Every structure is written in C-alpha cells, then in structure tokens.
Amino acid sequence: xxxxxxxxxxxxxxxxxxxxxxxxxxxxxxxxxxxxxxxxxxxxxxxxxxxxxxxxxxxxxxxxxxxxxxxxxxxxxxxxxxxxxxxxxxxxxxxxxxxxxxxxxxxxxxxxxxxxxxxxxxxxxxxxxxxxxxxxxxxxxxxxxxxxxxxxxxxxxxxxxxxxxxxxxxxxxxxxxxxxxxxxxxxxxxxxxxxxxxxxxxxxxxxxxxxxxxxxxxxxxxxxxxxxxxxxxxxxxxxxxxxxxxxxxxxxxxxxxxxxxxxxxxxxxxxxxxxxx
Amino acid sequence: xxxxxxxxxxxxxxxxxxxxxxxxxxxxxxxxxxxxxxxxxxxxxxxxxxxxxxxxxxxxxxxxxxxxxxxxxxxxxxxxxxxxxxxxxxxxxxxxxxxxxxxxxxxxxxxxxxxxxxxxxxxxxxxxxxxxxxxxxxxxxxxxxxxxxxxxxxxxxxxxxxxxxxxxxxxxxxxxxxxxxxxxxxxxxxxxxxxxxxxxxxxxxxxxxxxxxxxxxxxxxxxxxxxxxxxxxxxxxxxxxxxxxxxxxxxxxxxxxxxxxxxxxxxxxxxxxxxxxxxxxxxxxxxxxxxxxxxxxxxxxxxxxxxxxxxxxxxxxx
Amino acid sequence: xxxxxxxxxxxxxxxxxxxxxxxxxxxxxxxxxxxxxxxxxxxxxxxxxxxxxxxxxxxxxxxxxxxxxxxxxxxxxxxxxxxxxxxxxxxxxxxxxxxxxxxxxxxxxxxxxxxxxxxxxxxxxxxxxxxxxxxxxxxxxxxxxxxxxxxxxxxxxxxxxxxxxxxxxxxxxxxxxxxxxxxxxxxxxxxxxxxxxxxxxxxxxxxxxxxxxxxxxxxxxxxxxxxxxxxxxxxxxxxxxxxxxxxxxxxxxxxxxxxxxxxxxxxxxxxxxxxxxxxxxxxxxxxxxxxxxxxxxxxxxxxxxxxxxxxxxxxxxxxxxxxxxxxx
Numbered sequence: 001x002x003x004x005x006x007x008x009x010x011x012x013x014x015x016x017x018x019x020x021x022x023x024x025x026x027x028x029x030x031x032x033x034x035x036x037x038x039x040x041x042x043x044x045x046x047x048x049x050x051x052x053x054x055x056x057x058x059x060x061x062x063x064x065x066x067x068x069x070x071x072x073x074x075x076x077x078x079x080x081x082x083x084x085x086x087x088x089x090x091x092x093x094x095x096x097x098x099x100x101x102x103x104x105x106x107x108x109x110x111x112x113x114x115x116x117x118x119x120x121x122x123x124x125x126x127x128x129x130x131x132x133x134x135x136x137x138x139x140x141x142x143x144x145x146x147x148x149x150x151x152x153x154x155x156x157x158x159x160x161x162x163x164x165x166x167x168x169x170x171x172x173x174x175x176x177x178x179x180x181x182x183x184x185x186x187x188x189x190x191x192x193x194x195x196x197x198x199x200x201x202x203x204x205x206x207x208x209x210x211x212x213x214x215x216x217x218x219x220x221x222x223x224x225x226x227x228x229x230x231x232x233x234x235x236x237x238x239x240x241x242x243x244x245x246x247x248x249x250x251x252x253x254x255x256x257x258x259x260x261x262x263x264x265x266x267x268x269x270x271x272x273x274x275x276x277x
Numbered sequence: 278x279x280x281x282x283x284x285x286x287x288x289x290x291x292x293x294x295x296x297x298x299x300x301x302x303x304x305x306x307x308x309x310x311x312x313x314x315x316x317x318x319x320x321x322x323x324x325x326x327x328x329x330x331x332x333x334x335x336x337x338x339x340x341x342x343x344x345x346x347x348x349x350x351x352x353x354x355x356x357x358x359x360x361x362x363x364x365x366x367x368x369x370x371x372x373x374x375x376x377x378x379x380x381x382x383x384x385x386x387x388x389x390x391x392x393x394x395x396x397x398x399x400x401x402x403x404x405x406x407x408x409x410x411x412x413x414x415x416x417x418x419x420x421x422x423x424x425x426x427x428x429x430x431x432x433x434x435x436x437x438x439x440x441x442x443x444x445x446x447x448x449x450x451x452x453x454x455x456x457x458x459x460x461x462x463x464x465x466x467x468x469x470x471x472x473x474x475x476x477x478x479x480x481x482x483x484x485x486x487x488x489x490x491x492x493x494x495x496x497x498x499x500x501x502x503x504x505x506x507x508x509x510x511x512x513x514x515x516x517x518x519x520x521x522x523x524x525x526x527x528x529x530x531x532x533x534x535x536x537x538x539x540x541x542x543x544x545x546x547x548x549x550x551x552x553x554x555x556x557x558x559x560x561x562x563x564x565x566x567x568x569x570x571x572x573x574x575x576x577x578x579x580x581x582x583x584x585x586x587x588x589x590x591x592x593x594x595x
Numbered sequence: 596x597x598x599x600x601x602x603x604x605x606x607x608x609x610x611x612x613x614x615x616x617x618x619x620x621x622x623x624x625x626x627x628x629x630x631x632x633x634x635x636x637x638x639x640x641x642x643x644x645x646x647x648x649x650x651x652x653x654x655x656x657x658x659x660x661x662x663x664x665x666x667x668x669x670x671x672x673x674x675x676x677x678x679x680x681x682x683x684x685x686x687x688x689x690x691x692x693x694x695x696x697x698x699x700x701x702x703x704x705x706x707x708x709x710x711x712x713x714x715x716x717x718x719x720x721x722x723x724x725x726x727x728x729x730x731x732x733x734x735x736x737x738x739x740x741x742x743x744x745x746x747x748x749x750x751x752x753x754x755x756x757x758x759x760x761x762x763x764x765x766x767x768x769x770x771x772x773x774x775x776x777x778x779x780x781x782x783x784x785x786x787x788x789x790x791x792x793x794x795x796x797x798x799x800x801x802x803x804x805x806x807x808x809x810x811x812x813x814x815x816x817x818x819x820x821x822x823x824x825x826x827x828x829x830x831x832x833x834x835x836x837x838x839x840x841x842x843x844x845x846x847x848x849x850x851x852x853x854x855x856x857x858x859x860x861x862x863x864x865x866x867x868x869x870x871x872x873x874x875x876x877x878x879x880x881x882x883x884x885x886x887x888x889x890x891x892x893x894x895x896x897x898x899x900x901x902x903x904x905x906x907x908x909x910x911x912x913x914x915x916x917x918x919x920x921x922x923x
C-alpha cells in the first residue's frame with residue numbers, strides 16, 4: 001500500500017532493515033548455522049583465539065563463542081519483541097479507554113498506571129528478578145510491566161485529541177456502538193505515535209535485558225545471551241579482547257538498527273519532525 | 278504558580294509513599310527466609326535461636342505493623358540493620374550515596390557541556406558534512422550500552438593498546454580527602470562513559486528544537502527587523518528551544534540511575550548501585566529496601582524539580 | 596399547519612469551570628439557557644448568533660451528543676432524553692448532522708465507501724452490493740464522481756469533502772438534518788454551490804433542516820423561519836422575510852444593520868454596539884443583552900424578559916413589546 005511504499009523509500013528504514021533482517025534470520029535459523037553446540041565445553045581448548053574450528057575462539061569453559069553468539073540473540077529478541085507487544089496491547093488499551101471515558105475515572109486509571117513510572121526501570125527490573133527469579137519468561141513480564149505506562153500515556157493523550165474530532169461525533173450521532181468507535185475509529189487514528197513508541201520500547205528492552213544479563217541478573221547461564229557474554233568476558237579482557245568485542249559489536253549493531261528504524265518510522269509517520277535526524 | 282508547585286510536591290510525596298509500599302510488598306514476598314539465611318546455611322537450625330532472632334528483628338509481628346514501623350522508621354532515617362554488613366542500613370547507604378551522587382552529578386554536567394553546544398552547532402550547520410558526522414555520532418551514542426562503552430574506554434585508555442604511554446586507572450576508588458588527584462583521575466572515565474550516552478540524547482533533542490525555533494514565525498520576524506544573526510540565536514532561539522531540552526534532561530534522569538548501576542559495576546566504583554547488587558545477591562532485605570527507596574526517592578525528587586523548573590519556564594504547563 | 600417534527604422545550608446546559616486540583620468549581624458557563632422553539636416538518640429553521648453564543652452546544656444537545664441538564668427534546672412525539680439507549684439508537688437514524696470543518700468531520704483513515712457506508716451498515720441489513728448501490732446513488736445525488744468511491748478524504752478539496760459529509764447525512768433517509776455552519780469553512784464560490792445543493796436535496800426528499808450559522812445573509816437565504824440567539828438564549832423568532840424587514844429585538848436590528856449591502860454605498864442607521872460581549876460565565880442578571888443595548892432600561896438589568904408572542908408567529912424576548920404580545 002501507500003505506507004509500505006513510503007517506508008521503502010526512506011533511506012534509514014532500508015538501512016536498518018539491512019541490518020535487522022539478518023539478525024532475525026540468525027534468531028530463527030541460528031541453530032542450523034552454528035558449528036557447535038553452544039553449551040558444549042571443550043575443556044582442553046579454553047580461551048582459544050580464532051581458528052578454523054572455532055571462528056571466534058572459545059570462552060573460559062571452552063565453548064564456541066561463535067555458536068553462543070548465534071544463539072545469544074534469541075533471548076534478547078524474545079524478551080524485547082514479546083514484551084513490547086504485551087506492553088503495547090495492554091498499555092494502549094488502558095490509555096484508549098481512560099482517554100475516552102475521561103473525567104475522574106479516566107484520570108484514576110492513568111494515575112494507577114503511572115505509578116510504575118515512579119521507579120527507574122532497572123531498579124524495578126532488579127527487584128522483580130530478585131523476587132521471581134531471572135530467566136526469559138520473567139524478564140518478558142518485567143518489560144511488559146515497565147513499558148505499559150509509556151503506551152498508555154501516548155494512547156491517552158492521542159485519544160483525548162481525537163475524541164473531540166467531528167468524525168467521532170458523527171459516529172456517535174449515527175448510532176455506532178462504543179467498542180466499534182474505540183477500535184475502529186479512534187484506535188486507527190492514534191496508531192502513528194504508538195508505532196514510534198514500539199520501536200523505542202524494543203530498543204530500550206534490548207538494552208535492559210542485556211544490561212541485566214551483564215550483571216548476572218538476566219538470562220541465566222548456561223543459556224547464552226549477548227549481555228551475559230560481555231559480562232563473562234570482562235575478566236578476560238587482557239587475555240582475549242575479542243571474546244568481549246564480538247558480542248558487543250553485534251549488540252550495538254542491533255540496537256543501532258532498531259533506533260534507526262525508530263527514526264525512520266518517525267519520519268514516515270510524523271512529518272512535522274522530519275528535520276530532526 | 279504557587280498552586281502548581283504545591284501540587285507537584287504533593288504528587289511527589291504520594292509517589293514516594295507508593296514506592297515505599299511497593300518496595301515493602303515486593304521484598305516481603307521474596308522467597309527464602311531471611312532469618313534462616315542470617316543464621317547460616319544450617320539445615321537444622323536451633324528453633325530457639327530462630328525464634329529469638331525472629332522476634333529481635335520484629336519479623337514475628339503482624340505484617341501491617343511491620344509496614345507501619347518500617348514507614349515511620351524510614352521517614353526518620355532509620356531503616357534497620359543490614360543482615361550481611363552488620364551495620365545500620367543508613368550508615369551503609371550513607372557512605373556510598375555521596376559517591377554515586379558525585380558520579381551522576383559530574384556525568385550530567387559533562388553531558389550538558391557536550392550535548393548542548395553540539396546540538397546548537399549541528400542545527401546551524403544542518404545539511405553539511407559536519408552535521409552528518411555529529412548526528413551519526415549521536416545515533417551511535419544512544420545505541421551503545423553503557424557497559425560496552427565503558428569497556429571500550431578501558432581497552433583504549435587502561436590497557437594501553439594504542440600505546441599512549443600512560444594507562445588510566447580503570448577501577449578502584451581513592452577518597453578525595455586522601456588524594457584528590459587520584460580521586461579525580463578515577464572519576465574521569467566512569468563519568469565520561471555515563472555522560473556520553475546522555476549527551477547524545479541531549480544533542481539530538483537540542484538540535485531538533487533549535488531547528489524548529491529557527492524556522493518559527495517569531496524568528497523570521499526578528500530577522501526581518503534586521504537583528505544580527507548571532508543575537509537572534511543567542512537571545513531568542515536558545516530561550517525558546519531550551520524548554521523541550523529541559524524536558525529531555527529530566528527524562529534522562531531515569532537513564533542516569535540505570536547508567537550508574539552498570540557504570541559502577543564496570544569501573545568498580547563503590548557507590549550505591551554496587552551496594553544494591555551485592556545486597557540482592559545476599560538477600561539482605563533491609564539493605565535492598567533502603568537502597569531502592571533512596572534511589573527512587575532521588576529519582577522522584579529530581580523529576581519533581583525538573584517539572585517545577587519546566588513550569589517556571591513555560592506558563593502553559595501550569 | 597404542518598406538524599411539528601422537533602420541539603425543544605426549556606433546554607438548559609451549563610458547564611462547570613474547574614479551577615485546578617485543589618480548588619472548587621469557579622462557576623458555570625451557561626451555554627444554553629432556557630431555550631425553546633419548534634421546527635415544523637419540511638421547513639428550514641435557521642439559528643443565527645455570534646460565535647460563542649451556544650449554537651453548537653444547542654445542536655449537540657438536541658442530537659443527544661451532549662446530555663442536557665434539563666428540558667425536553669421531543670422528536671416526532673418522543674422525548675429523546677427519556678428513551679433507552681437502544682431506542683435512541685434507532686431514532687438516530689432519522690436525525691443527522693452536517694459539520695462545519697470539512698476535514699475534521701471525515702475519518703482520515705476511511706475511504707468514501709466506508710464513510711458513507713457506515714450509517715447504512717449500522718441501520719440496515721443488506722449485502723455489500725446493495726450497500727454499494729446505495730452509496731453510488733448518494734454520491735451521484737451530491738455531485739461526486741463514482742470513481743472516487745475508494746479514495747481518502749485528504750485527496751479531496753474542501754467543497755468535495757463537504758459533499759461527502761452531505762452524502763453521509765443522507766444515507767438512511769433521515770427526517771431531520773442539523774447543518775452546523777456547513778459552509779463557513781468554504782470559499783465563497785463553493786458556498787453557493789453547497790447551499791443550492793442543500794436546497795435541491797430538501798425539495799427532493801422533503802427534508803427538515805435546522806440551519807445554524809453566524810452569517811445572517813446565508814441564514815436568511817436558506818431559512819423559512821429564523822431564531823436569533825445571544826449568550827445562550829433566544830432573543831427573537833420569526834419568519835425569515837418578516838425578521839428581515841421588521842426586526843423587533845434591538846440585537847436583531849443591530850445584526851441586520853451590519854450586513855454589507857453593495858447597493859447602498861454608506862448604509863444609514865448603522866448601529867454599532869457599545870461594550871463587549873459579557874463572558875458566558877458572568878451573565879447579566881436580567882436580559883442578556885442589556886449591557887450593550889441602547890434601549891435598555893433599569894428594569895432590563897434586573898428582570899429577564901419572557902418570550903412575548905405577537906402575530907404571525909413572531910416572538911420577541913424584550914420588555915419593549917410587553918403590551919403587544921402574550922406570554923405563552
């Protein structure tokens with residue numbers, strides 16, 4: 001359609017897609033490409049440099065870094081994508097309903113949702129991890145909880161603006177049922193800022209998950225995750241720098257691509273901001 | 278105006294209570310019995326010792342009473358004894374907090390010093406190569422996780438791979454009273470690491486709001502009047518563009534706290550965040566509660582201050 | 596005597612003004628203050644007044660988009676305020692609205708097909724082909740090429756968008772159409788086209804219009820009867836020609852004297868009102884107009900004049916005509 005054409009014409013969008021598509025490919029098919037089992041320890045060959053057998057060398061347990069790298073993207077992508085989707089659905093719904101109802105009830109809903117914002121993200125994440133334990137499932141739940149208010153806020157303020165539009169008044173005057181008005185009319189018109197927030201959230205979620213894994217509070221060993229690998233590698237910086245640098249490079253590239261995609265979406269969906277990079 | 282400030286402070290106080298309640302609930306839902314943990318890993322602890330320790334800690338009282346006494350205590354600055362460190366929570370936090378604050382404060386100042394002028398500059402040079410370089414740099418800055426940047430600095434400056442001839446200290450801490458020089462030397466890398474990511478965000482926001490102000494009607498009118506360009510920029514553009522930038526700085530406060538958690542870990546800066554991580558690993562409930570409470574309180578307070586500042590600058594917000 | 600299609604009786608609507616989180620209500624805005632009038636079947640009833648006098652609020656109260664505080668809105672004998680939600684929804688089929696802003700009144704994410712088709716889909720069970728046939732018919736009637744059925748609002752000009760809005764209002768054969776400043780946002784040449792379209796459609800379908808505008812000449816051109824509104828109250832009601840040639844209320848006289856007339860170079864007796872419009876919050880205790888009226892007496896500022904009904908359906912809310920008319 002029209003939107004897809006506009007997306008493909010945007011340079012940033014295409015560029016970020018060039019980076020993201022291989023990443024998604026790795027996430028889906030990494031297990032077929034990886035030369036070794038990421039958990040298999042070759043104890044005779046620890047902290048080896050790159051070789052034909054181990055394209056990126058081995059870690060302190062003798063595991064193939066390359067294979068771990070390929071598997072390591074999965075937790076990050078799972079947590080960020082599924083978590084963002086959950087936050088988007090729940091948050092947008094809350095904001096939409098709160099904005100439409102308005103008045104004291106709407107205010108009350110928004111205030112409740114916004115209590116989550118009292119906490120700096122990583123603190124809340126750490127506490128939840130402490131309480132329920134780490135792992136991909138819990139991290140996903142944390143992401144959902146943390147980012148609900150962001151979507152709710154945007155949905156709420158956009159709904160309040162759109163609610164006043166005459167085409168919504170017309171829908172009411174014609175006798176349209178409220179759910180159809182909410183989802184059919186209003187939601188379709190508040191979608192743009194929400195899309196932009198989706199990309200921002202995915203990027204923040206990747207940063208959060210990798211940061212937690214780095215601290216040892218995220219994805220638990222032996223399951224690999226890029227942040228975790230960086231955390232493990234820090235003790236061996238002087239021995240084998242590439243152990244840290246490979247996952248760092250891939251992590252930065254992925255986040256850069258997602259951010260770039262977010263910028264591209266902002267260009268496409270909000271022409272007023274076209275001048276900011 | 279006064280109404281607005283009072284309202285904002287009121288909101289902050291409500292949020293603080295919400296945080297205290299949530300922290301209390303979460304911590305008391307944690308699995309594992311702190312009493313057993315404190316007594317050691319005995320699988321068959323002496324029941325008398327368990328009971329006496331439990332009542333000593335006040336853990337046998339009804340939950341609401343524990344909540345009440347904790348709130349009262351916290352407000353007076355008494356958050357109990359740390360299980361693992363054998364000193365009061367306040368004392369523990371007290372030593373560490375200034376270090377984290379120092380790191381965060383210096384990082385924020387550096388971020389503004391770097392980000393604001395670069396933002397204005399790149400807006401002025403919009404479209405040229407220098408602008409492209411700066412904006413790409415900003416993009417990178419927001420994409421590199423704090424700890425990766427930290428280790429990059431360490432690799433370059435501490436491991437001396439480029440053979441600069443000197444190696445920056447990459448960790449440790451020297452008290453300022455003992456050796457100010459060494460203290461600041463150890464502060465530079467962590468502060469810079471923390472600052473760069475935030476500087477990148479500030480730069481982007483400054484650039485876009487300056488661009489918007491430059492093309493606004495009021496500036497066009499001023500130019501038509503014949504005002505010199507540099508006066509137009511320094512007096513009018515900056516003032517109008519400043520407001521969204523303040524919002525952005527306020528939003529970055531949250532990133533700052535998250536950043537210190539990671540940054541202190543990378544550089545072994547013995548601040549509040551490292552204490553928090555340690556206490557989580559040790560299941561030291563009072564210490565966890567204390568750290569999270571103090572950090573959240575600072576977060577809420579700075580947000581309130583930024584909002585009030587925003588309200589002072591932009592009358593529409595009130 | 597044609598029957599009454601719509602009867603508005605003593606409708607009131609106020610909006611509270613909030614002063615902030617911790618302060619109490621600071622007063623109310625009397626947007627609609629004890630308004631009563633009747634619209635006959637098949638006529639165009641004009642409602643004219645300055646911006647902010649409450650015309651739009653009144654129209655939305657009539658259509659039950661905003662709940663009135665008190666009063667009755669009787670449509671074909673049924674009080675709309677007392678109907679259940681489902682019954683009201685059924686009645687909505689027969690009352691439609693044409694809005695002022697051509698772009699804001701159309702959903703930017705819907706095609707013409709969806710915009711015009713939605714009312715049909717809600718009130719009638721028919722197949723997609725049947726619906727398309729009706730949509731195309733409506734488009735033809737308002738002068739839109741049928742090829743445009745799958746286009747989006749932003750692809751049309753202002754006048755065309757208003758035509759889409761009119762086609763949408765005509766779907767499901769309504770009885771009453773409220774036209775809320777339908778041409779105010781259009782260029783003058785387009786205004787004439789839309790107005791003649793509205794007149795033609797009224798003749799063909801025997802529609803009843805409530806025509807709202809701040810432009811007296813437009814209202815005069817379109818309406819059979821006119822009501823003049825000021826600060827939430829009706830000041831005068833009369834047949835269009837009668838109002839034009841014999842305005843009784845001082846406010847109406849001032850309005851009429853301000854209409855530019857190219858045939859007269861310097862209009863004599865141009866009445867320029869002194870003073871500003873009082874804010875709808877601090878309404879004068881007596882007659883709404885007394886602060887600007889050059890014929891005001893002491894009594895006008897203390898008492899509110901009732902509606903005096905004179906002959907031929909001419910009614911005025913002014914003490915000057917106390918002796919000539921009866922209060923009903």
